[in-house]
Amino acid sequence: PFFPYKYKFKFTGCPNDCVASIARSDCSVIGVWKDDIQVNQERVKEYGENGTDINAEVCDLCPTKCMEWDGTTLDIDNSNCVKCMHCINLMPKALKPGKERGATILIGSKAPIVGGALLSSVFVPFLEMDTESDYEDLKELTEAIWDLWGEHSKARERTGEFIQRVGLSNFLEEIGLDPVPEMVMHPRTNPYIFFDDEIFEDAAE
Numbered sequence: 582p583f584f585p586y587k588y589k590f591k592f593t594g595c596p597n598d599c600v601a602s603i604a605r606s607d608c609s610v611i612g613v614w615k616d617d618i619q620v621n622q623e624r625v626k627e628y629g630e631n632g633t634d635i636n637a638e639v640c641d642l643c644p645t646k647c648m649e650w651d652g653t654t655l656d657i658d659n660s661n662c663v664k665c666m667h668c669i670n671l672m673p674k675a676l677k678p679g680k681e682r683g684a685t686i687l688i689g690s691k692a693p694i695v696g697g698a699l700l701s702s703v704f705v706p707f708l709e710m711d712t713e714s715d716y717e718d719l720k721e722l723t724e725a726i727w728d729l730w731g732e733h734s735k736a737r738e739r740t741g742e743f744i745q746r747v748g749l750s751n752f753l754e755e756i757g758l759d760p761v762p763e764m765v766m767h768p769r770t771n772p773y774i775f776f777d778d779e780i781f782e783d784a785a786e
Contacts, residue, residue: 585734588727595678596664602687602701607740608723609687609701614679617659618668624675625655639668683709686719688726689741699741702749703763725756 591602594612602609629635635650647661648668655675657668669676686708687701705722709715726740729752734743744752753760 584731586737586739588740596666604690604700605692606690607688609690611685611687612682613664613685613707614682615707616679616681618657618662618679619677620655620657621675622654625672628672628675639671642667683707686722689744691739691741696742702766704758706761706763729755
């Protein structure tokens with residue numbers, strides 16, 4: 582089809598994102614897990630005995646501080662884990678990704694051309710990729726984005742720039758995707774909040 586500009590896919594196997602898909606593609610598909618990190622406590626002890634300062638190098642550098650080490654056991658609050666891979670990278674023989682694996686779908690990154698660089702935003706936090714029907718979900722999302730972006734964007738306007746221009750809430754409404762907390766990039770900076778009529782109708786019910 583005749584698109585306003587290119588639409589790039591990049592696929593990466595884990596959150597290390599060695600191909601930098603989150604920074605260089607309109608649709609990033611990043612492998613991730615949903616359940617708990619697999620922990621081999623004996624191997625964790627071996628790392629500690631071989632000179633790794635687990636508290637300083639692993640627990641203290643965890644972005645959400647979801648790990649605790651008491652010298653014998655490594656406890657992980659998996660509900661607060663953001664899958665940054667830091668602990669797994671430092672202790673690959675002791676820690677492994679969980680067994681329930683799939684992909685996170687992110688939309689909207691690009692390198693700087695006209696409006697500056699953009700990083701992708703999470704659209705689907707977790708999508709199982711085991712069967713052909715799971716891939717159909719990705720195809721349906723892509724087709725919905727292509728239909729909206731292809732019809733209303735400006736010439737040479739990438740998907741991320743289009744989302745910035747029309748607003749994420751309007752974009753999600755048009756493609757039929759429900760908002761989720763993972764889409765929030767940072768706390769709001771505007772104290773003036775405007776509610777849609779649907780929200781008031783839901784509250785009244």
